[in-house]
Amino acid sequence: MNIGEAARRAGLPAKTIRYYEDIGLVAPHRDANGYRRFGDREVHKLAFLARARSLGFSIDDCRMLLSLYEDRGRASAEVRGLAQRHAKEIDARIARLKEMRATLGELIEACAGDERPDCPILKDLAGG
Amino acid sequence: MNIGEAARRAGLPAKTIRYYEDIGLVAPHRDANGYRRFGDREVHKLAFLARARSLGFSIDDCRMLLSLYEDRGRASAEVRGLAQRHAKEIDARIARLKEMRATLGELIEACAGDERPDCPILKDLAGG
DNA sequence: CCTTGACCTTCCCATGACTGGAACCCTAGA
DNA sequence: TCTAGGGTTCCAGTCATGGGAAGGTCAAGG
Numbered sequence: 001m002n003i004g005e006a007a008r009r010a011g012l013p014a015k016t017i018r019y020y021e022d023i024g025l026v027a028p029h030r031d032a033n034g035y036r037r038f039g040d041r042e043v044h045k046l047a048f049l050a051r052a053r054s055l056g057f058s059i060d061d062c063r064m065l066l067s068l069y070e071d072r073g074r075a076s077a078e079v080r081g082l083a084q085r086h087a088k089e090i091d092a093r094i095a096r097l098k099e100m101r102a103t104l105g106e107l108i109e110a111c112a113g114d115e116r117p118d119c120p121i122l123k124d125l126a127g128g
Numbered sequence: 129m130n131i132g133e134a135a136r137r138a139g140l141p142a143k144t145i146r147y148y149e150d151i152g153l154v155a156p157h158r159d160a161n162g163y164r165r166f167g168d169r170e171v172h173k174l175a176f177l178a179r180a181r182s183l184g185f186s187i188d189d190c191r192m193l194l195s196l197y198e199d200r201g202r203a204s205a206e207v208r209g210l211a212q213r214h215a216k217e218i219d220a221r222i223a224r225l226k227e228m229r230a231t232l233g234e235l236i237e238a239c240a241g242d243e244r245p246d247c248p249i250l251k252d253l254a255g256g
Numbered sequence: 257c258c259t260t261g262a263c264c265t266t267c268c269c270a271t272g273a274c275t276g277g278a279a280c281c282c283t284a285g286a
Numbered sequence: 287t288c289t290a291g292g293g294t295t296c297c298a299g300t301c302a303t304g305g306g307a308a309g310g311t312c313a314a315g316g
Contacts, residue, residue, distance in 0.1 A: 004292065014293090019274060033282060035293055044254070051253045056228045059273070069250045079249045080241035087232045094225050097218050100184045104215045113208035121207045122197045125179050126172070132263065142264090143304065151302095161311060163264055187302070 003028075006038035010046035017046060025049060025063060057086055131156075134166035138174035145174060153177060153191065185214055 006028075007014040020026050021036070026045055028036040038046075048069065052062045064082060068074045110120040134156075135142040148154050149164070154173055156164040166174075176197065180190045192210060196202045238248040 002293070013275085015275065016273085018294095023273095033293080034295095035282085047255060048253050051255070053273090054228075055232060055253075056225070065250070065253060068247075069254065073245055074247075075243040076239050076245060076247035076249075077241045077243060079247045080236060080239045083232055083236050083239070083249050087229060087236060090225050090229045090232065094222060094229065097184070097222050097225070100182075101215060101218045101222065104183060104211055104218065108208060108211050108215060111204050111208045111211070113205045115203045115205060117201055117204060119196075119202075119204035119207045121204075121211050122193070125176050125183075125193060126197065127175060127179070130264070141304080144302080146265095147303065161264080162266095163311080181302090 001038050001043075003036050003038065006036075006043050006046060009043050011050050012046055020046070020049065023059065025059070025066065055086075056090060061086060129166050129171075131164050131166065134164075134171050134174060137171045139178045140174055148174070148177065151187065153187070153194065183214075184218060189214060 001009075003014045003017055007017055010017070012020075017026070017036075021028065026042055026049075028038050028042050031037050045066065048066065049062055052065055053059075057065065061082060065079070068079050068082075107121045107124055112118070129137075131142045131145055135145055138145070140148075145154070145164075149156065154170055154177075156166050156170050159165050173194065176194065177190055180193050181187075185193060189210060193207070196207050196210075235249045235252055240246070
């Protein structure tokens with residue numbers, strides 16, 4: 001199948017698939033006319049990537065995951081370790097965002113939000 | 129004062145300050161030797177930006193916030209609206225990350241993480 | 257006077273993971 | 287034959303910096 005169909009099946013934009021080929025994540029064959037030709041194997045790989053990306057794994061993580069996936073003898077501990085490191089990062093990002101959110105919430109609460117110019121939000125930004 | 133001192137006081141890298149000048153957020157004067165000269169006003173503005181950025185506001189939001197800050201007659205409702213939109217975005221990002229984290233948590237839990245190759249994480253990525 | 261070291265300047269390139277667009281080629285159907 | 291809807295490559299842009307080269311400036315010390 002061509003890239004459009006592969007994109008539909010894998011749930012990825014065609015542009016993204018071309019990019020993945022550029023950086024060596026997939027290597028579809030080419031037809032005589034130069035079109036990329038995708039088989040089920042490639043589409044499966046692309047769907048794998050789409051899923052991993054949707055879980056927030058970086059492209060580098062995805063590369064690792066793919067190679068682990070294709071290594072029939074790997075230890076599940078390696079995969080689990082990778083996932084755990086990633087989970088930790090996500091926890092950190094959530095924590096950071098929650099901090100921001102809490103501060104923002106307080107400021108929003110403190111601000112009347114009417115036509116008057118007095119604004120605790122700007123006061124805070126300006127250094128209290 | 130020169131850019132280094134301004135950077136120290138505002139809590140921003142000098143590079144970032146130069147960038148902020150490039151995109152028109154600040155406009156320090158120049159000494160005869162070409163060095164940027166910052167007064168307390170500029171440093172105050174930079175600290176304002178640093179604080180707003182640390183709360184996750186985009187550069188465009190910061191531009192808006194600065195202009196609201198410098199408009200003595202603005203309605204606090206405008207600032208509050210901006211902050212609320214931003215808070216909503218953060219909420220969305222947190223929600224998205226929490227979803228990822230939950231799925232990751234389940235997968236990590238399900239994976240033995242030993243020397244055997246059987247791995248629920250890879251199974252999930254491969255489409256269940 | 258010279259050197260050293262810490263500043264400062266501009267300029268260009270790189271990041272991550274795409275996305276948009278231009279300019280062009282290929283193919284099937286009316 | 288024309289058109290529509292694929293496909294191709296290549297270049298540039300996103301966001302908010304960070305890194306580093308090549309060079310100018312300045313104060314202190316020998």
